[in-house]
Amino acid sequence: MDLTTETIEMYHDSLNPALAKLFKFMGLDSVEVEAEGMIIKDNQGREYLDCVGGYGSLNFGHRPPEIVAAVKEQLGRMPLASKLLFNRHLAEFTTELKELTPGELQYSFICNSGTEAVEGALKLARLYTGKKEIISTINSFHGKSMGALSATGREQYSKPFAPLVAGFKHIPFGDVDALTVAISEETAAVILEPIQGEGGIVIPPADYLAEVRGICNQQGVLMIVDEIQTGLGRVGSNFAVEAAGVVPDIMTLAKSLGGGVMPVGALIAKPEVWEPFIESPLLHTSTFGGNPLAAVAGKKALEILERDNLALQAKRIGTKLLAELEKLSLKYSDLITEVRGKGLLIGIELVDEGVGGMLISELIDRGLLAVYTLNQPQVIRIEPPLIMSEEEMDRVIGILETALEAVLELKS
Ligand code: PLP
Numbered sequence: 001m002d003l004t005t006e007t008i009e010m011y012h013d014s015l016n017p018a019l020a021k022l023f024k025f026m027g028l029d030s031v032e033v034e035a036e037g038m039i040i041k042d043n044q045g046r047e048y049l050d051c052v053g054g055y056g057s058l059n060f061g062h063r064p065p066e067i068v069a070a071v072k073e074q075l076g077r078m079p080l081a082s083k084l085l086f087n088r089h090l091a092e093f094t095t096e097l098k099e100l101t102p103g104e105l106q107y108s109f110i111c112n113s114g115t116e117a118v119e120g121a122l123k124l125a126r127l128y129t130g131k132k133e134i135i136s137t138i139n140s141f142h143g144k145s146m147g148a149l150s151a152t153g154r155e156q157y158s159k160p161f162a163p164l165v166a167g168f169k170h171i172p173f174g175d176v177d178a179l180t181v182a183i184s185e186e187t188a189a190v191i192l193e194p195i196q197g198e199g200g201i202v203i204p205p206a207d208y209l210a211e212v213r214g215i216c217n218q219q220g221v222l223m224i225v226d227e228i229q230t231g232l233g234r235v236g237s238n239f240a241v242e243a244a245g246v247v248p249d250i251m252t253l254a255k256s257l258g259g260g261v262m263p264v265g266a267l268i269a270k271p272e273v274w275e276p277f278i279e280s281p282l283l284h285t286s287t288f289g290g291n292p293l294a295a296v297a298g299k300k301a302l303e304i305l306e307r308d309n310l311a312l313q314a315k316r317i318g319t320k321l322l323a324e325l326e327k328l329s330l331k332y333s334d335l336i337t338e339v340r341g342k343g344l345l346i347g348i349e350l351v352d353e354g355v356g357g358m359l360i361s362e363l364i365d366r367g368l369l370a371v372y373t374l375n376q377p378q379v380i381r382i383e384p385p386l387i388m389s390e391e392e393m394d395r396v397i398g399i400l401e402t403a404l405e406a407v408l409e410l411k412s
Pocket of ligand 1: 114143226227255
């Protein structure tokens with residue numbers, strides 16, 4: 001049996017047969033073996049341009065050499081922490097986070113995923129305010145553990161697990177009037193993404209974040225901004241809130257925070273909000289959070305983000321890519337309803353989910369990996385590493401055009 005057949009059988013037997021079927025249905029019938037920058041190679045020697053970008057965890061590309069080297073170095077010394085002695089790498093990493101994140105954001109807790117970062121943020125908001133209610137937005141995505149899922153605004157994921165955590169309300173994204181109405185005496189915090197990623201790359205009105213900040217200040221409600229997907233240069237600034245001139249009370253980060261090498265998440269908050277964690281430093285903990293490998297990867301990632309000005313790179317190349325995609329949307333208006341995005345977080349909205357499925361298959365056949373957003377399957381995300389070159393961008397456009405042509409033919 002060849003490697004591919006054997007791997008698919010193993011998926012059937014020990015992971016989930018439905019997952020194996022879904023992958024095959026999308027035309028994915030090979031095994032990935034190595035990757036570098038924007039390119040993934042499979043076991044049959046085929047190469048793919050990666051426009052999925054690990055759902056935003058590969059801002060630095062696959063296998064960024066400096067981050068790999070730093071992690072390898074640490075691997076040879078001490079991979080996991082004693083948890084008792086001081087961890088120098090963790091101290092340097094959180095110092096760097098404090099310096100790079102906007103405004104008074106200062107104290108952070110390092111964990112291992114985005115979901116955990118959101119859990120920590122929600123817990124801290126309740127602890128600091130002594131209130132229970134959290135306002136989130138419809139169509140949002142904040143993760144799938146019980147607390148994070150209670151914030152996530154999609155019933156398809158949350159309903160099967162009811163009752164979830166009590167006290168969550170969901171209001172339309174981008175609607176400040178709805179927020180004003182929803183806030184009550186019992187509201188601890190508002191949690192939102194600056195741009196809804198899994199919701200289908202939904203960009204709110206230009207002054208939305210600033211207005212939410214104003215309302216939160218007025219009402220004494222905390223503002224939690226989930227930058228897990230938008231952060232670290234993705235949307236053309238180090239953090240999306242920076243472009244809006246807003247400083248949240250708590251910010252969550254993950255995905256590319258581990259430099260595409262380690263799983264790393266973080267929540268960072270203003271000192272006043274952190275007070276209860278200072279009073280009880282063991283109230284919220286994690287065995288693996290902030291381990292030396294993760295801390296070294298995170299520290300290096302932040303260093304490269306700043307040194308190479310990846311945010312500017314994302315802005316520059318993202319603007320060109322969006323302009324090219326807009327041309328394609330006019331040419332293929334029978335298939336595409338809209339393209340939208342900021343920096344290198346771009347969505348192509350198709351006329352329906354079926355067209356999306358066909359397009360993904362045609363793209364994979366031509367060596368381009370792209371996938372739909374979790375809450376909106378008719379929106380295909382283009383979320384490549386921020387280090388994508390212009391030549392790679394031209395190849396992405398070329399492949400998209402021939403794939404759209406093929407879908408049009410299939411439909412006729
Ligand atoms: N928050 C946002 C905005 C996300 O996009 C995601 C994942 O897609 C999460 C939270 C959950 O992160 P993770 O999958 O690392 O738990």
